Amino acid sequence: MNTRSKFDSHLKELKDMLMEMARKSENAIKESINALINQDIDKSNEIIQNDTIIDDLEHEINNKAIILIAKESPVARDLRKIIVALKISSEVERIADNAVNIAKSTVHIGKEKHIKEIVDIPIMMNLALEMLSDSLNAFLSEDVELAKTCAKKDDKVDEMYGKLIKELMGYVQKYPDHINQINQLAFVCRYIERIADHSTNIGEHVIYLVTGERYDLNA
Amino acid sequence: MATAMKQRPAETDLIQSKENQQQNMVLHVKNLEIFYGEKRAVNGISMDIEKNSVTALIGPSGCGKSTFLRSINRMNDLIPGARAEGEIIYDDLNILSEQINVVALRKEIGMVFQKPNPFPKSIYDNITHALKFAGIRKKSKLDEIVEESLQKAALWEEVKDRLHKSALSLSGGQQQRLCIARTIAMKPTVMLLDEPSSALDPISNAKVEDLIVELKKDYSIIIVTHNMQQASRISDKTAFFLSGDLIEYDITDTIFTNPSVKKTEEYISGRFG
Ligand SMILES: Nc1ncnc2c1ncn2[C@@H]1O[C@H](COP(=O)(O)OP(=O)(O)O)[C@@H](O)[C@H]1O
Numbered sequence: 176m177n178t179r180s181k182f183d184s185h186l187k188e189l190k191d192m193l194m195e196m197a198r199k200s201e202n203a204i205k206e207s208i209n210a211l212i213n214q215d216i217d218k219s220n221e222i223i224q225n226d227t228i229i230d231d232l233e234h235e236i237n238n239k240a241i242i243l244i245a246k247e248s249p250v251a252r253d254l255r256k257i258i259v260a261l262k263i264s265s266e267v268e269r270i271a272d273n274a275v276n277i278a279k280s281t282v283h284i285g286k287e288k289h290i291k292e293i294v295d296i297p298i299m300m301n302l303a304l305e306m307l308s309d310s311l312n313a314f315l316s317e318d319v320e321l322a323k324t325c326a327k328k329d330d331k332v333d334e335m336y337g338k339l340i341k342e343l344m345g346y347v348q349k350y351p352d353h354i355n356q357i358n359q360l361a362f363v364c365r366y367i368e369r370i371a372d373h374s375t376n377i378g379e380h381v382i383y384l385v386t387g388e389r390y391d392l393n394a
Numbered sequence: 395m396a397t398a399m400k401q402r403p404a405e406t407d408l409i410q411s412k413e414n415q416q417q418n419m420v421l422h423v424k425n426l427e428i429f430y431g432e433k434r435a436v437n438g439i440s441m442d443i444e445k446n447s448v449t450a451l452i453g454p455s456g457c458g459k460s461t462f463l464r465s466i467n468r469m470n471d472l473i474p475g476a477r478a479e480g481e482i483i484y485d486d487l488n489i490l491s492e493q494i495n496v497v498a499l500r501k502e503i504g505m506v507f508q509k510p511n512p513f514p515k516s517i518y519d520n521i522t523h524a525l526k527f528a529g530i531r532k533k534s535k536l537d538e539i540v541e542e543s544l545q546k547a548a549l550w551e552e553v554k555d556r557l558h559k560s561a562l563s564l565s566g567g568q569q570q571r572l573c574i575a576r577t578i579a580m581k582p583t584v585m586l587l588d589e590p591s592s593a594l595d596p597i598s599n600a601k602v603e604d605l606i607v608e609l610k611k612d613y614s615i616i617i618v619t620h621n622m623q624q625a626s627r628i629s630d631k632t633a634f635f636l637s638g639d640l641i642e643y644d645i646t647d648t649i650f651t652n653p654s655v656k657k658t659e660e661y662i663s664g665r666f667g
């Protein structure tokens with residue numbers, strides 16, 4: 176017999192709101208990379224503007240969480256569900272900020288011809304996206320093993336990041352007239368690397384949610 | 395020193411730390427069973443109660459919390475047909491043994507009930523009644539104990555000017571603190587509290603809670619409470635009972651953040667009970 180079905184449905188709503196927010200952020204980073212490749216300034220500006228929607232969602236999640244804590248005196252796993260929703264929403268919000276950052280870089284590059292075809296950045300982004308998707312699915316199904324896979328992929332992203340930055344810096348002398356573009360692309364790599372970090376953090380929060388113990392995936 | 399340390403076999407360290415642990419305990423409950431006639435209300439529980447700490451007993455109504463609590467100062471003796479098996483060791487003595495002087499035991503292990511039950515006498519007499527019975531007659535001594543107990547029960551400032559007024563003129567919260575003062579006056583070692591603030595308004599409840607936390611400096615406190623927040627706020631250890639069984643007993647912070655047993659989690663998060 177469940178005496179707290181109302182509370183449980185609120186917890187479910189909180190989770191749904193968070194997933195909605197996460198899907199929107201996921202979408203924003205996908206679009207930001209496409210816009211980068213296609214040098215789509217309009218799309219980039221749209222991404223920058225739409226970030227407020229994600230910020231608003233984070234606000235709503237925070238408010239709902241605060242009200243649930245105040246009214247329901249949650250303990251143990253119930254409490255962790257709410258705390259973790261707060262933490263994940265903040266990771267997701269930062270992920271969306273990085274979509275905005277990438278979009279801004281696209282705007283800064285403008286219509287200037289790319290020094291070479293952008294190939295590696297989308298590959299790195301796909302890895303980060305996989306991590307995000309894994310960590311969110313781990314959250315949905317409360318799957319500790321899946322959450323742990325984020326760490327492995329994060330190492331790979333870090334490795335790619337190091338390689339790409341080195342490559343880009345190598346272009347500085349070759350293309351002295353394109354320093355801005357090279358810098359912006361290096362920034363983009365950095366933003367993707369951060370998205371991967373935030374996804375790893377989401378994985379850690381999921382492990383805490385399920386086990387009640389802190390887990391450092393990067394250790 | 396260093397050689398002495400070295401010479402000491404490692405096992406002694408273990409034994410000593412175990413002895414230390416024993417010293418931090420005020421009560422050892424071993425395989426305690428309590429019956430009302432044929433019906434068993436407590437099913438063979440074992441637990442150690444820490445000194446100078448607050449131990450909360452939680453669990454749904456009828457799970458045996460009060461029965462267990464009352465056995466600790468032999469209040470169940472007053473219930474016809476009630477009997478206990480097993481041991482409750484206090485000061486190397488088994489409380490349940492026939493030889494125990496129950497009156498002396500209740501002085502050392504005092505009890506406060508859910509409903510404040512002051513005698514229909516003055517505030518002063520409420521505290522001195524049992525003291526006089528115990529042979530303390532000197533006025534100055536009695537005065538001293540009255541003030542000290544009321545101070546400790548955080549009631550002195552509120553009643554010092556009306557000590558000879560009826561205890562029944564006090565508010566519910568004040569009456570409950572008077573009952574606590576009455577227990578303190580006997581200089582107990584252990585205080586048993588059975589839902590001491592469930593009949594009180596929130597402010598009085600908060601005062602009683604503060605008081606309990608204050609009192610653990612001097613006493614070992616065992617409290618039955620229905621209020622989960624209260625248990626999590628004021629206790630150091632929490633024991634969860636269900637149908638006469640001790641399901642889980644752990645540090646309170648652990649019980650309320652990450653209990654080991656599913657039933658405990660369901661209970662503390664309000665999913666049954
Ligand atoms: N005086 C009594 N006579 C017979 N049965 C009792 C008596 N007091 C309690 N019980 C029974 O013992 C069980 C435990 O009761 P109790 O210790 O009062 O539980 P709790 O304090 O956890 O609510 C219940 O089934 C209750 O009906």
Ligand SMILES: [Mg+2]
Nearest residue numbers: 459460461618
């Ligand atoms: Mg009871």
